[in-house]
Amino acid sequence: MEKRGKMFVESSISSCRRRIDLFDRPVSLIPTMGNLHEGHLKMIAHAREKYPDDAVVVSVFINPVQFERTEDYLSYPRTKCADIRRLDELGVDLVFLPKKSQMYPHGTLRITTVDHPISNELEGSFRPGHFSGVSTVVAKLFNIVRPVRAYFGEKDYQQLIMIRKMVIDLNYSIDVVGFPIVREKDGLAYSSRNTFLPKEKRLVAWRLNSTLEEVVDRYLSRECISEEQCLNYFKRRISQFGFDTESLLIRDAQSLSSISSESRDVVILASVRLGAVRLIDNKVISYRDSVS
Secondary structure, three states: OOOOOOOEEEOOHHHHHHHHHHHOOOEEEEEEOOOOOHHHHHHHHHHHHHOOOOEEEEEEOOOHHHOOOHHHHHHOOOOHHHHHHHHHHOOOOEEEOOOHHHHOOOOOOOOOOOOOHHHHOHHHHOOOOHHHHHHHHHHHHHHHHOOOEEEEEOOOHHHHHHHHHHHHHOOOOOEEEEEOOOEOOOOOEOOHHHHHOOHHHHOOOOHHHHHHHHHHHHHHOOOOOOHHHHHHHHHHHHHOOOEEEEEEEEEEOOOOOOOOOOOOEEEEEEEEEEOOEEEEEEEEEEHHHHHO
């Protein structure tokens, strides 16, 4: 990919805003927590190619308020130098690399948060405070960067839907773009969490994707016609490979509410643990296919 000029790295909100004003172009924002993998890189490359006149801004900030446990925040991989190098190679215009003191100047204990009812549902019931923390930092980034477009991976499906709802409810004029799941050769969805998998666990991690595909096939063939039946099948199958099932949910793909006659697409969402590592994945299917 041809570079189009110098990449800037800014660490303060004021300098980030000044730099964006100097671009004098629409902005595409890709929020990340760093530790970039192939899924991030393909999404960033897509943003550059889809709207070549946009200034591409990538934020790298490990957000403390979305972690349930302090030790998880402290142990999150920090790969700043490698991330900056890869972003420069992709032709990114600006990397926003704020410190915690910039994003939360008065600390994180008593702050205004952005919350949505969906934050505490589905996956949120297993991760108290996580989605509220995500929506809060994303709202802050939207206010700082003022993008016309923002990109989020579809692997974190509930996060994507929640942010779309937030944009509507808070009257942001931002197009929230979902980017398809990028998978490793064996089918495992790329995730920063994959680096935590011991070698022996990584060898079986692909079974999450393949077992989820089995559930899709059974759902489409009407071998399992309820969420409970699909969950029981999934739990039984994936436990053979050493996984513990947290949840398997079947929902309307647009709203994440229960499926109804108005549903156009269905999403099957899975969350599991493989040893100490939590993994998620999902499949979106046509509701018409599922009832035909």
